[in-house]
Amino acid sequence: MKKAMIATTxxxxxxxxxxxxxxxxxxxxxxxxxxxDGGAVDRLADRVADRATVELYTDGGFDEDDRQYLxxxxxxxxxxxxxxxxxxxxxxxxxxxxxDGAQVEVVLEQYSRRASPSPCFSAAAENGVxxxxxxxxxxxxxxxxxxxxxxxxxxxxxxxGLGDVExxxxxADALQVQTGTGDIELxxxxxGEAQLHTETxxxxxxxxxxxxxxxxxxxxxxxxxxxxxxxxxxxLTYTVDLGSAELEDIPTEWLQDTKRGAxxxxxxxxxxDGAQYTVHVALGELEIERAG
Numbered sequence: 001m002k003k004a005m006i007a008t009t010x011x012x013x014x015x016x017x018x019x020x021x022x023x024x025x026x027x028x029x030x031x032x033x034x035x036x037d038g039g040a041v042d043r044l045a046d047r048v049a050d051r052a053t054v055e056l057y058t059d060g061g062f063d064e065d066d067r068q069y070l071x072x073x074x075x076x077x078x079x080x081x082x083x084x085x086x087x088x089x090x091x092x093x094x095x096x097x098x099x100d101g102a103q104v105e106v107v108l109e110q111y112s113r114r115a116s117p118s119p120c121f122s123a124a125a126e127n128g129v130x131x132x133x134x135x136x137x138x139x140x141x142x143x144x145x146x147x148x149x150x151x152x153x154x155x156x157x158x159x160x161g162l163g164d165v166e167x168x169x170x171x172a173d174a175l176q177v178q179t180g181t182g183d184i185e186l187x188x189x190x191x192g193e194a195q196l197h198t199e200t201x202x203x204x205x206x207x208x209x210x211x212x213x214x215x216x217x218x219x220x221x222x223x224x225x226x227x228x229x230x231x232x233x234x235x236l237t238y239t240v241d242l243g244s245a246e247l248e249d250i251p252t253e254w255l256q257d258t259k260r261g262a263x264x265x266x267x268x269x270x271x272x273d274g275a276q277y278t279v280h281v282a283l284g285e286l287e288i289e290r291a292g
Contacts, residue, residue, distance in 0.1 A: 082128035092143035098169030207291030233271025
């Protein structure tokens, strides 16, 4: 799996470099930015290294379907009904899900393919703050922290150093999600304002996501897949520094100042006085799809 990941990454780099060279889209300045210290290639190498670390400590990775590898479950209840919720994980995946109930419930699951694994993670929940931390060496153990929220929040923030974030059925006035290395996925989320940022990872926003005021999605190295809202008016401005943008079934009358190829950019407008969407991809692919 690790070899396939590295091979895919190499092909991605080759495709970007080929686009730049054949199209001469960014010229000398663009190529310098690509290969400079801290530039796109460096960020991509960091992503490979981080993903390799994930492979080492998870022995291949797990999800909720791999129940046979679940060996430890801990449950916590957040006292009171805080309207502001902060979730932070140094290492491990975070799921936030809307549910029925009266209080915020936290479930920490630990998975391993080892014969006799020991718990390597601990969770804490107090005063609207939920944390997931590894305790020493992870020793082939993978953690999934699921937070069940039964009511609308005024603010929700989720941050992971190395791990994916999934939000489903959640309502919040203000939403902020950030990952160092990890994917971000939103499904059936309602928010006034939303900020999504990943240094190395993909961002996926489903059509059932309703944003009233503003959405900002930024991927340093990775792809962004955005399904446009079905009914709401919006104004979407997008830029791709190194990569390309694919627009699926977008009416021509919605498009403004569209630039395709390497360094794609443009504006998509539907209706008036709608939500403001801003999408930026530094290195990767952007896919914008019309819903419905």
